Amino acid sequence: MKNYIFLSTVWLISALSLSGQNAVPAIVIHGGAGTIERGMMTDSAEAEIRAALQAALDVGYTTMENGGSALEAVAAAIGVLEDAPQFNAGRGAVMTSEGRHELDASVMDGSNLNAGAVAGVTTVKNPLRAAIAVMEKSPHVLLSGAGAETFAREQGLEQVENDYFTVPRIRKRYDAMNKDQGQLTPAEKEVSKFGTVGAVAVDSNGNIAAGTSTGGMMNKRFGRIGDSPLIGAGTYADNATCGVSCTGHGEYFIRIGVAKDVADQMEYGGKTLEQATRYTIHSKLTDMKGGGGLIALDADGNISMEFNTSGMYRGFKNENESKVEIYKEE
Numbered sequence: 384m385k386n387y388i389f390l391s392t393v394w395l396i397s398a399l400s401l402s403g404q405n406a407v408p409a410i411v412i413h414g415g416a417g418t419i420e421r422g423m424m425t426d427s428a429e430a431e432i433r434a435a436l437q438a439a440l441d442v443g444y445t446t447m448e449n450g451g452s453a454l455e456a457v458a459a460a461i462g463v464l465e466d467a468p469q470f471n472a473g474r475g476a477v478m479t480s481e482g483r484h485e486l487d488a489s490v491m492d493g494s495n496l497n498a499g500a501v502a503g504v505t506t507v508k509n510p511l512r513a514a515i516a517v518m519e520k521s522p523h524v525l526l527s528g529a530g531a532e533t534f535a536r537e538q539g540l541e542q543v544e545n546d547y548f549t550v551p552r553i554r555k556r557y558d559a560m561n562k563d564q565g566q567l568t569p570a571e572k573e574v575s576k577f578g579t580v581g582a583v584a585v586d587s588n589g590n591i592a593a594g595t596s597t598g599g600m601m602n603k604r605f606g607r608i609g610d611s612p613l614i615g616a617g618t619y620a621d622n623a624t625c626g627v628s629c630t631g632h633g634e635y636f637i638r639i640g641v642a643k644d645v646a647d648q649m650e651y652g653g654k655t656l657e658q659a660t661r662y663t664i665h666s667k668l669t670d671m672k673g674g675g676g677l678i679a680l681d682a683d684g685n686i687s688m689e690f691n692t693s694g695m696y697r698g699f700k701n702e703n704e705s706k707v708e709i710y711k712e713e
């Protein structure tokens with residue numbers, strides 16, 4: 384009898400640690416990488432961006448403190464950033480060459496490698512919610528265009544007119560690029576950022592989830608789709624390695640398969656999260672002359688935020704620390 388109790392206790396302890404029951408929750412987010420330098424932004428614009436990033440971190444972290452999963456934390460944090468007009472996702476998304484908005488998003492659950500994504504949606508208010516619905520309520524991984532809209536409608540997700548996504552800052556930029564060149568101030572001309580949003584979280588069960596949402600690239604044409612809705616390129620999550628969300632010039636991220644590249648280096652090369660992310664961004668991406676960055680974390684709560692541009696809107700929160708950063712040197 385004694386032996387039995389001893390064995391079951393041992394079993395219980397190892398089962399708990401195997402399933403990561405004692406993991407410490409953490410969340411990391413980004414709001415896009417690009418040419419973001421001090422002095423280019425007004426103090427009030429910078430304060431608004433920092434406040435929105437902090438709000439997203441707080442909502443995501445609190446979700447997990449209250450017992451929510453990493454997936455729920457990612458959904459909550461990205462929802463805040465999609466609704467904030469400062470970022471290129473949801474409201475505030477960039478415009479296509481036709482002056483409209485086509486949005487992409489994806490999500491991955493590292494506990495079972497399930498994933499969902501939408502590409503080129505035009506009326507779904509929160510595209511990340513649609514990506515989660517694809518993952519949970521359809522047999523597919525990636526839905527695009529009109530089909531994705533119909534699916535989102537059937538799932539009861541909130542719909543908006545396409546111009547809901549338009550904000551004056553983006554309209555002005557679009558007009559300057561397409562109609563009246565020269566209407567931007569020198570500072571506005573300088574600002575070139577990709578602005579996608581993303582979140583990666585690990586919850587107390589050791590489950591990792593990652594999500595990314597974007598309007599894509601300004602002036603994109605012909606139904607162009609970037610890396611953000613592509614699992615393995617813009618987003619990846621696997622409890623055994625890490626979760627990753629990317630931002631940058633999508634064409635490069637697709638060709639490298641950036642998010643999966645990080646996970647593969649850990650799985651097959653035995654690298655740490657930091658070694659893997661640094662190699663992918665500062666060797667592979669930089670050698671190809673692609674610009675951008677990523678956020679990532681592993682089941683132990685190690686966090687990485689790497690980029691090869693002058694700035695990346697980013698932040699993380701865990702039990703010890705909460706930080707929001709914009710520039711290379713903070």
Ligand code: ASP
Pocket residue numbers: 415416471576577578579597598599600608609610611629630631632633634636
């Ligand atoms: N990666 C996105 C795309 O190429 C853009 C971005 O990160 O802002 O669509």
